[in-house]
Amino acid sequence: MAEEVRRDLKMIGETSSAGGKFRHIKITGESVLTGDVDCIKLANTGEVVVNGGLRTRELKVTGECEVKGSLEAQIVRGRGELKISSSIRGENIKFTGNIDAGGNCEVGVLEMDGAFNVAGLLSADVLELKMYGPCRAREIGGTKLVIKRSKATKLLNLVNLKGHAHLTADQVEGDLVELEHTIAAVVRGNNVTIGPGCQIGRVEYRDTLNIHKSALVKESHQL
Amino acid sequence: MERDLISKKDLLDEKGISYGQLYRWKRKQLIPEEWFIRKSTFTGQETFFPKDLMLARIDKIMNMKDDLSLDELADKLSPLLPDYEMRKIDIHKRNIVSQVVLERFTPEDADSVVYTFERLLYLYVVDKLLQAGEMSLEEGERLLHLMREHFPKFEGKPCDLVFIRKMGVSSFALLSVPAEMYYESGVKLIARLPMAECIEQLKGKLV
Structure with a gap:
C-alpha cells in the first residue's frame, strides 16, 4: 500500500465536511461530518455530528458528539454527551456526562461520572461508575464492576432534574461486583457486594456475598 | 441441524474461566458475536454457545494465550481473509x-x-x-x-x-x-x- 498522507483538519464556527481520513481534527463550534471519519485524534468543543462511523485513536469531547454509526476509539476523554447509534469499542474511556449507545459498549477500562443508556451489552475489564442520573443497560459484564451513586446526587435531588440516580439492568456478571441502587433480575459473580438501595431478583455467587440491610434480594444461591 | 448448546455457566465451570476472561475475549473478538445465542429460560434470558465450536475455541485460546498477545490471537482467529x-x-x-x-x-x-x-x-x-x-x-x-x-x-x-x-x-x-x-x-x-x-x-x- 502506498504511504497514506493524513492531513490535519481545523474547523471553527458552523461548518461541515465530507469526512474521510485525517491526522488531527480540531473542531470548535457546530459541525457536521457527512461520512465515515478515520483519524488519529479528534478534539471537539461544541457540537459535532458524524453521519457515519468514527474511528480514532483519541477522542476528546467537550460538549456534544453524535455518531450515526459505530465508534472505535482507543482513548476517550471529556465531558458532555456522547450519542452513538451503533456500538462503542474502546480501550480506555474516562467521561463525565452521558453516554448513549444503540448497540454494545465494549471497553477495557471505563470510568464514568454521570449516566449511560446502552441498548445491548456493556462490558469492561474495569468499570467504575458514579451515577448522577438513571442508567440502563441490557447486560453488564466484566472483571471488576463497581457501581456507586455519586454523593452529589443528594444535593441534585433537591432540585430534581431527571429522576433518581439508579441503574437498571437485566443481568450483571463479573468476577468482582459491587452495586448500589441497582435494579437487576440476575447478578452473578465470584465476590458480590449488594449495596444500599438495590432490588435484585437472584444472586448467584461463588466465594463471597455481602448484602446491605436496605437492599432487597429475593433469592441467593452459592455455586 | 440443531447444534448442541452449552450455557454460559456450564462453560465457565467446565473450562475454569472467569466472567472477566470471557467478556475480555469477546471484546477482543476472539469469540464471534454470532456464537452468543440468547434464549429465555426460567431464570430469564440466558446466553448459550454452540458447544463444540466454543469448547474448541476456548482450548485454542488457553493454549496460545501464553505465547501470543490477545491482539495477535485475534488476527489469527478472525474470519477475514488475510493478505497472505x-x-x-x-x-x-x-x-x-x-x-x-x-x-x-x-x-x-x-x-x-x-x-x-x-x-x-x-x-x-x-x-x-x-x-x-x-x-x-x-x-x-x-x-x-x-x-x-x-x-x-x-x-x-x-x-x-x-x-x-x-x-x-x-x-x-x-x-x-x-x-x-x-x-x-x-x-x-x-x-x-x-x-x-x-x-x-x-x-x-x-x-
Whole structure:
C-alpha cells in the first residue's frame, strides 16, 4: 500500500465536511461530518455530528458528539454527551456526562461520572461508575464492576432534574461486583457486594456475598 | 441441524474461566458475536454457545494465550481473509495442499506463480474433501468452480459448504449461516464444512 498522507483538519464556527481520513481534527463550534471519519485524534468543543462511523485513536469531547454509526476509539476523554447509534469499542474511556449507545459498549477500562443508556451489552475489564442520573443497560459484564451513586446526587435531588440516580439492568456478571441502587433480575459473580438501595431478583455467587440491610434480594444461591 | 448448546455457566465451570476472561475475549473478538445465542429460560434470558465450536475455541485460546498477545490471537482467529500470498512451489514444499490436487487443478501454473489466500483456500477445501475420501476428482473440479464463482459474494460473512449426493448424483452449495436445511429422503449429506473453520485451519498451517 502506498504511504497514506493524513492531513490535519481545523474547523471553527458552523461548518461541515465530507469526512474521510485525517491526522488531527480540531473542531470548535457546530459541525457536521457527512461520512465515515478515520483519524488519529479528534478534539471537539461544541457540537459535532458524524453521519457515519468514527474511528480514532483519541477522542476528546467537550460538549456534544453524535455518531450515526459505530465508534472505535482507543482513548476517550471529556465531558458532555456522547450519542452513538451503533456500538462503542474502546480501550480506555474516562467521561463525565452521558453516554448513549444503540448497540454494545465494549471497553477495557471505563470510568464514568454521570449516566449511560446502552441498548445491548456493556462490558469492561474495569468499570467504575458514579451515577448522577438513571442508567440502563441490557447486560453488564466484566472483571471488576463497581457501581456507586455519586454523593452529589443528594444535593441534585433537591432540585430534581431527571429522576433518581439508579441503574437498571437485566443481568450483571463479573468476577468482582459491587452495586448500589441497582435494579437487576440476575447478578452473578465470584465476590458480590449488594449495596444500599438495590432490588435484585437472584444472586448467584461463588466465594463471597455481602448484602446491605436496605437492599432487597429475593433469592441467593452459592455455586 | 440443531447444534448442541452449552450455557454460559456450564462453560465457565467446565473450562475454569472467569466472567472477566470471557467478556475480555469477546471484546477482543476472539469469540464471534454470532456464537452468543440468547434464549429465555426460567431464570430469564440466558446466553448459550454452540458447544463444540466454543469448547474448541476456548482450548485454542488457553493454549496460545501464553505465547501470543490477545491482539495477535485475534488476527489469527478472525474470519477475514488475510493478505497472505504464497508461491506454488512453497505450497507443495510445506505440504499445505497435496501434490495430486496441485497437479490436477493447476497444471498450467508455473512453480513461481503466486497464489492469494483466497485461491489457496479453495484448493485447501478441495484437498480436504479429497483426502477424506468423500469426493472424486471430477467433483473436485466442480467444487472449485463453485467456490471461485460464489464464495467472494459472502464478503467475509460466515458460510457453510454443503455437499450432498442422491443416487450417485452429487451437488454442492454454499449457504450463509446460521441456516437449517432439510433434505428429501434419499439425499445423503456427505459433508457440511463451516468455511470459517477451514480459514482458521489454513491460517494455522501458514503461520
